[in-house]
Amino acid sequence: MLRYCPQCFKAKRACICQWITSINSRSELIILQHPSEEKRPLGTAKILQLSLPSTQVFIGEDFSDDTALNALLADDSVRTCVLFLGEQSQPLEQLDQTHDTRPFRIILLDGTWKKAYKIWTLSTNLHKLPMVQLPTDLEGDYRIRKAPTSNALSTVEAGYHILSILEPEQDFSALLFAFNQMIEFHISQMPPGVFERNYE
Template identity: 60%
Template sequence: MSRYCPKCLKAKRACICQWIERIHCDTQLIILQHSSEEKRPLGTARILSLSLKNARLFIGEDFSLHDELNTLLDDKRYQSVVLYPGEGARTVSEVKTKAGHKPLRVILLDGTWKKAFKMWKLSTNLHSLALVKLADDLIGDYRIRKAPSSNALSTVEAGFHLLESIEPNVDFTPLITAFNEMIGFQIDNMPKGVFERNYSGKR
């Protein structure tokens, strides 16, 4: 009998499914998760894929020949873009204007900066898509993970800020609620003093 939840893939004692609330939005979110991130206990991509009815999650590194992804990208009912801070990346408002009446399909890369860069370089099917970026002043709250800078966001935080910008009339706060509950559970189950010594100063 597996000790992992079959839905969120986390250990059953740390299962996040109890905090998931289903959200409907017009934006289609496609999460490309690096294979090394799939079963990380602190990974947040599953919060997005389980919460959003219009989300898909694919695992790998090079998605150039990924049949399901390429079928989605060929669906012209959506305007496909990649959330990636590369050269020429546009703001959400600019991308929405260009899309016109089409809903957006956003590709989100889930991995460390180094892994996300490699996924981007290898996945040549993404290179023709417009890039979208988040605001520079966003502050991450991933309190129990080392981050290269204060504005480094977890995958679920990036998805939350992105979707909130695209569809301001939809309540996406359940994403952050699930994220905070997951973090709180992990902190509560740390050996006494570990959080205070290593993470309590992080904001």
């Protein structure tokens, strides 16, 4: 008997597939995931990958010579940007979609801030891309993992906000539903008082 779900790769009892809803979007998400995040039971990139058929996930630290990723970066039929906070970052909601009507492809770095920064530093092929940022007043709800600041977002929350900004006519709330169900399941598995003592 398999111990892990063959689709979400989480333990059978923690399978998230029952909460996943397939969503079609015009925009694409590319996730560059640090190896340490790949098998985390609370990793949220898998929600995006299962919910959005066009989402692709690459595992590693240095993607400079990744052939498949570089082929995507060379595709000028889409507007490729990387979600990364820096001096040159532009607010995502202010990007002009009137004159340039190509669909967006947004790259997310999946890992702690330190690990995401390492991916950014090593992957020199990302440095030529426009950098975008989400509104700074957004607050994350990743209440089962310690966050450095209240506006630190999980990967699925970032994906939800990106898509909601780029495609406001579309409803992406199913992403947050799956996220919250996953969190509630893990809280329910904790011994009484552990969550309140460690996370509230």
